[in-house]
Amino acid sequence: MKLYDCATAPSPRRVRMFLAEKRINIATEQVDLRHGEQFTPAFRAINPDCTVPALALDNGTMIPDAIAICRYFEELYPDPPLMGRSAEEKAVVEAWQRRVERDGFYAVMEAFRNSTPGLKGRALPGPEPYEQIAALGERGHARIRHFFNWLNARLANNQFICGTHITVADITGLITVDFSGWVKVKPPEEMTHLRRWHAEMSARPSAKA
Numbered sequence: 692m693k694l695y696d697c698a699t700a701p702s703p704r705r706v707r708m709f710l711a712e713k714r715i716n717i718a719t720e721q722v723d724l725r726h727g728e729q730f731t732p733a734f735r736a737i738n739p740d741c742t743v744p745a746l747a748l749d750n751g752t753m754i755p756d757a758i759a760i761c762r763y764f765e766e767l768y769p770d771p772p773l774m775g776r777s778a779e780e781k782a783v784v785e786a787w788q789r790r791v792e793r794d795g796f797y798a799v800m801e802a803f804r805n806s807t808p809g810l811k812g813r814a815l816p817g818p819e820p821y822e823q824i825a826a827l828g829e830r831g832h833a834r835i836r837h838f839f840n841w842l843n844a845r846l847a848n849n850q851f852i853c854g855t856h857i858t859v860a861d862i863t864g865l866i867t868v869d870f871s872g873w874v875k876v877k878p879p880e881e882m883t884h885l886r887r888w889h890a891e892m893s894a895r896p897s898a899k900a
């Protein structure tokens with residue numbers, strides 16, 4: 692199998708960090724997003740969605756979604772669990788992961804893609820050329836601030852987002868906070884819980900994957 696990756700992009704980093712936590716090594720191939728390799732006929736034939744990460748299995752199946760790829764590896768290698776063990780844990784982890792993704796990751800993406808000059812006509816990832824909407828860029832900034840407030844409160848009484856163990860929600864969370872630096876937003880000094888968690892997460896070897 693092979694992971695189509697881009698070392699500088701946040702979405703494939705979610706998969707790389709997840710695999711590193713599980714100590715799984717797989718072959719990767721870099722896709723040069725900066726120079727538009729995702730839109731070439733060769734890559735469209737691999738993933739018509741023109742995005743990374745995408746996992747190509749040996750039997751020809753393509754999994755073109757970060758969390759779906761994580762789910763695949765979690766099923767194959769349940770230890771250490773990053774998506775919950777029991778039915779209840781799995782549901783709870785999924786709820787937090789989706790919340791972090793919706794209110795955090797997508798908020799940063801909204802701010803970044805609608806305000807970056809180099810992404811004119813590419814306000815959403817994928818093959819369709821959506822124009823930027825400046826107001827969405829501003830709204831994205833407001834949403835990031837709300838997300839930071841929420842995350843700081845959540846981490847006041849929890850070591851990790853789902854409690855006592857790292858999960859995929861923390862991976863999405865860390866990458867969201869780092870991604871927010873792309874639009875020059877950082878968690879303020881007074882958000883001590885968020886900053887404590889961010890420092891701990893950043894110190895994990897998997898954060899460098």
Ligand SMILES: N[C@@H](CCC(=O)N[C@@H](CS)C(=O)NCC(=O)O)C(=O)O
Nearest residue numbers: 700701702742743744755756757816
């Ligand atoms: N559904 C995908 C979306 C991934 C995504 O948005 N990837 C970005 C990189 S972070 C991408 O490939 N962008 C291509 C582009 O901007 O044209 C997932 O969550 O895995």
